Amino acid sequence: MSRIDAVDRQILTELVGDARVSMRDLAARVHVSRANAYARVRRLIDDGVIERFTAQVAPEEVGLGTTAYVSMRIQQNSWxxxxxxLSGxxxxxxxxxxxxxxxxVALVRTRDTSHLRDLVLEDIRAVPGVVTTRxxxxxxxVRPVFGVGGAATAMANGAEPAPGS
Structure with missing residues (x-):
């Protein structure tokens, strides 16, 4: 695990809030030089702290109005x-x-409940190793982003990860 300092935490919080921020604006927000901000972001990417830059899409706005959690019991050693x-x-x-x-537990999004039924009964329950579903x-x-509340707030406040994580 890489060492993350207070400036790195600020950078992460800023990027989660706006991954499209320019390096110049990011540097100004966290009070470092543009070269320092660029080097830190590059290191966070290289160290695997930043996995990717992405867009958060409102599911209902793209026709995915039904959301569910599908819990499964699976055969031993089939994880x-x-x-x-399931990834496919x-x-x-x-x-x-x-x-x-x-x-x-899987988070699933479908167009409606009839498509949810088909997803669970025809796709998920058919997965080899799945024994039961609920x-x-x-x-x-409420879909908070990483940088607002929860783990990000703890990280920004200097919380250390649990031993072994």
């Missing part, structure tokens, strides 16, 4: 195969291996 398969299923946005009553439809959501 990687299940994750690989259209509509599956995020996949996580979890502890608790279910082994895997679907929870999202009625409303």
């Amino acid at each position: 990687q195969a299940v994750a690989d398969h 299923v259209p509509g599956v946005e995020h996949i996580a291996l979890c502890s608790g009553d279910f082994d895997v 679907t929870v439809v999202v009625l409303d959501e």
Whole structure:
């Protein structure tokens, strides 16, 4: 893990808020030279801290009005195969291996509930290794970005990662 200092944390917070910010404006916002800002961003990319620059799209504005969490119990030692398969299923946005009553939780987005039904029954339940599913439809959501609240606030305030992470 790379060492992240207070300036790096400020840079990350600024980039999460606006990944299209110019290096000149970024440098001014975090009070460093443009060359220093550029070098730091390059290092954060090279060290794998910044994985990519992306756009956050409003799902409902592109026709994906139904969101759900699909929890799955899977066969022992099938996590990687299940994750690989689910990664190729259209509509599956995020996949996580979890502890608790279910082994895997997937965030899915579809056009409507009929497409959600088809996704769960025909695509997800057909994945080799998936034993059972439970679907929870999202009625409303708040989609905070990393830089606002939660982990980013803790990081910006200097929180250290848990041992071994």
